[in-house]
Amino acid sequence: MKIRLWNVGLILLTLLFAGLFALFASAVQHTRELTSQLKPPREASADKTARIALIAQVQNNPFWRSVEEGAASASERFGMDLEYMGPVRIDPAEQTRLLEKAIAERFDALLVQGQSNxxxxxxxxxxxxxxxxxITVDADEPGSARLAYVGTDNRAAGQRLGEYVVRSVGESGKIGVLIGSEANNQQLRLAGFRSVVERYPGLTIEDVRSSNISRLQAEEQAEDMLRSHPELKAIIGLSALDGLGIAEAAKHLKADGLxxxxxxxxxxxxxxxxxxxxAAALVQQPNRMGEEAVTxxxxxxQGRKPTEFHYTGTTVLDRASLADAQDGTQAVAPTERCR
Structure with missing residues (x-):
């Protein structure tokens, strides 16, 4: 009996020590992580070129290729190596896997799009x-330990586009909206756009749909939207390929007044x-985003900590601005441009 009690006691003592050791190991690991966060920024050694990974939302999207060009230009200027990667089609899970892989490969810096997850x-x-x-580019990841955000002030961009639309469409009527995805930048643009439309009781957003950053899906969604709401005066696209898809849908359905x-x-x-x-497009500066992020x-x-937000600007591209760029003619009011 005493031997059995002795064995039970030994087992309990062993389990107690194992538990204490596990807690100690966890505390040591946590301390290491906290200490690493307090370390100064890593500088590439004299014989090592700094490697930067740029993870795009979609690899062959024109917007992201422009971001890459700007980043590549700055990387060359500073003697860094840039590696560009991204999903073939929009795939947030693949973006996350690429980020995980880049961390495992110990890149010296990462440029990524925030996904709000x-x-x-x-x-x-x-x-x-x-x-x-x-550095987050194009869309931020609020609340994360990212060093800074470089890109458009997306809420302000949505407001600017909304104000232009109201001047063109008028203060009454029904409109539709396409967003590219549920990403943070798209939601901020939509919120900014809504904040302008809501000032005018006679102007309503009848439908909001997602194009999944696809010109074909933008066309399909716009066609369905027009069939469901033939009275729409305008459809607004908030991601890069939406406008072209909406225009194609309008041609197919002969919606000449849209x-x-x-x-x-x-x-x-x-x-x-x-x-x-x-009628018009609000144009970002992706090339500048890439260049500024690498800078x-x-x-x-070099030991200089950046400020948190670095907003790049937007410009309105319409017939008047195209004419100005070509021959310096005076701009006309939005309502005169495309009727």
Missing amino acids: AANARLIDQAAARGIPV LVFGFDDPGSTRQEIGSCQI LVHDYM
């Missing part, structure tokens, strides 16, 4: 804990504006 934020925090600075508004300047946007298929990384590695 916990998994993405955790990985950004993990990178920061390992001393890898992360005003189309887009975002950015991919493909044949300028030609479509020139022929009045698109912030370089400055950080």
